[in-house]
Amino acid sequence: xxxxxxIIVTGGAGFIGSNFVYYxxxxxxxxxxxxxxxxxxxxxxxxxxxxxxxxxDNFRFVKGDIRDAELVESLFVEEKPDIVxxxxxxxxxxxxxxxxxxxxxxxIMGPQVLMDACKKHNVERYHQVSTDEVYGDLPLDRPxxxxxxxxxxxxxxxxxxxxxxxxxxxxxxHRTYGLPVSISRCSxxxxxxxxxxxxxxxxxxxxxxxxxLPVYGDGLNVRDWLYVEDHCKAIDMIIxxxxxxxxxxxxxxxxxxxxxxxxxxxxxxxxxESLITFVEDRxxxxxxxxxxxxxxKRELGWEPETKFENGIVKTxxxxxxxxxxxxxxxxxxxxxxxxxxxxxxx
Ligand code: NAD
Ligand code: TDX
Numbered sequence: 001x002x003x004x005x006x007i008i009v010t011g012g013a014g015f016i017g018s019n020f021v022y023y024x025x026x027x028x029x030x031x032x033x034x035x036x037x038x039x040x041x042x043x044x045x046x047x048x049x050x051x052x053x054x055x056x057d058n059f060r061f062v063k064g065d066i067r068d069a070e071l072v073e074s075l076f077v078e079e080k081p082d083i084v085x086x087x088x089x090x091x092x093x094x095x096x097x098x099x100x101x102x103x104x105x106x107x108i109m110g111p112q113v114l115m116d117a118c119k120k121h122n123v124e125r126y127h128q129v130s131t132d133e134v135y136g137d138l139p140l141d142r143p144x145x146x147x148x149x150x151x152x153x154x155x156x157x158x159x160x161x162x163x164x165x166x167x168x169x170x171x172x173x174h175r176t177y178g179l180p181v182s183i184s185r186c187s188x189x190x191x192x193x194x195x196x197x198x199x200x201x202x203x204x205x206x207x208x209x210x211x212x213l214p215v216y217g218d219g220l221n222v223r224d225w226l227y228v229e230d231h232c233k234a235i236d237m238i239i240x241x242x243x244x245x246x247x248x249x250x251x252x253x254x255x256x257x258x259x260x261x262x263x264x265x266x267x268x269x270x271x272x273e274s275l276i277t278f279v280e281d282r283x284x285x286x287x288x289x290x291x292x293x294x295x296x297k298r299e300l301g302w303e304p305e306t307k308f309e310n311g312i313v314k315t316x317x318x319x320x321x322x323x324x325x326x327x328x329x330x331x332x333x334x335x336x337x338x339x340x341x342x343x344x345x346x
Pocket of ligand 1: 015038039088129132188190
């Protein structure tokens with residue numbers, strides 16, 4: 001008999017959460033997936049339109065804040081979740097530098113509210129979606145160094161500090177209350193539904209609109225890119241595996257300098273490199289992220305499936321095919337953010 005589960009996915013109207021919702025609905029059609037999302041500027045109900053339409057019986061969307069203990073309690077009473085996967089967060093480093101408050105509130109207090117409910121309702125696993133940014137950064141001239149699960153937490157931005165704090169609280173709930181938990185720390189994701197404020201979609205959209213491509217500093221900062229579906233697969237394996245109390249790094253050894261990504265996007269779109277504009281650097285800008293994923297490979301047999309050269313072409317094509325999705329976003333409140341953020345950069 002198929003083991004039916006109910007999974008609450010918080011932040012499922014955002015980039016990675018929505019990809020996870022679609023991944024799970026396809027792989028486990030007999031599961032019930034309940035998405036709790038506050039629909040902040042980064043959440044988009046149109047992203048979940050297809051899930052709502054195609055899965056009226058086993059998908060439910062609930063608009064709400066993970067910090068709202070009363071709402072979370074009533075949702076747990078109603079849905080009796082087996083597993084909770086927490087994607088909900090303020091996720092953009094630049095916004096955390098402009099205004100840290102919401103980051104500390106959502107990213108630290110949110111998990112606390114969710115874990116209190118998990119504890120009360122004996123949920124079999126609380127999974128915290130964390131990030132490689134909790135480890136700080138690595139120097140460019142030491143390509144032999146990688147983040148392992150034992151690397152010290154050493155956050156740089158208010159965003160990464162809030163995520164590192166949450167990880168500590170998660171492990172404290174595990175040790176103090178015996179709450180079954182797991183944590184994944186993934187590198188930079190890319191793919192469909194990535195919000196236009198982030199590097200890859202921002203550069204694709206600006207190139208399509210023949211607008212300047214703002215590269216911070218010298219453009220040599222390195223990120224380790226993973227196709228979003230490979231991240232979803234890793235989380236699926238962790239929540240279904242014997243992983244209580246475990247932390248897993250997730251990454252595909254795909255380090256690239258920002259400037260090389262930007263040039264590649266321009267080449268794919270047939271746009272000139274003269275669109276590239278070097279602008280003032282991000283404050284506290286992390287130099288290099290690089291994940292050592294050997295634990296998740298060894299213990300769970302996880303391997304990334306999408307190579308960057310294919311994933312980036314698929315992603316660019318997705319943005320070409322879904323102009324309506326991003327045009328609606330960039331024509332709204334996002335415009336004010338863009339003008340403030342990039343208007344101030346020289
Ligand atoms: P996103 O900004 O695209 O989406 C975040 C979602 O959370 C949105 O739908 C938003 O409405 C929702 N949300 C925000 N505050 C909320 C609240 N208080 N209550 C309920 N919902 C709320 O983010 P993303 O890029 O999809 O990231 C998802 C998670 O993965 C985050 O926890 C992030 O730290 C982590 N992560 C992201 C990356 C990446 O490359 N994007 C890499 C590693 C880890
Ligand atoms: O306009 C830009 N110009 C630029 O040069 C933007 C938006 C970014 N950058 C640089 C800064 C970074 O070195 O590109 C790199 C990637 O930037 P982001 O897309 O903002 O991602 P990053 O800061 O690396 O963080 C991302 O990965 C880890 C996610 O946003 C986080 O949520 C995740 O935890």
